[in-house]
Amino acid sequence: MTLTLCVLLWPTVGNEEALTAYEDEVLALLGDHGARVVQRVRSVEAGDNPLEVQVIELPGEQALADFMADPRRVASADVR
Numbered sequence: 001m002t003l004t005l006c007v008l009l010w011p012t013v014g015n016e017e018a019l020t021a022y023e024d025e026v027l028a029l030l031g032d033h034g035a036r037v038v039q040r041v042r043s044v045e046a047g048d049n050p051l052e053v054q055v056i057e058l059p060g061e062q063a064l065a066d067f068m069a070d071p072r073r074v075a076s077a078d079v080r
Contacts, residue, residue, distance in 0.1 A: 008050040033067040
């Protein structure tokens with residue numbers, strides 16, 4: 001069963017570019033798990049809204065678990 005996630009991201013103050021760079025890196029791994037980014041949008045103004053919203057489609061819960069445990073993603077955990 002396909003799994004669709006909506007991810008809302010707020011950076012810590014001053015880390016907007018770091019958040020975007022981290023997401024660029026880890027989202028590139030999704031294809032290795034049969035997943036894809038359906039949509040990725042960024043806010044143009046700071047405020048109470050998330051900086052970025054992502055819609056991600058995965059083939060199922062196992063693909064999500066595998067992506068979350070991917071050693072390349074885990075290696076970047078300190079950046080996150």
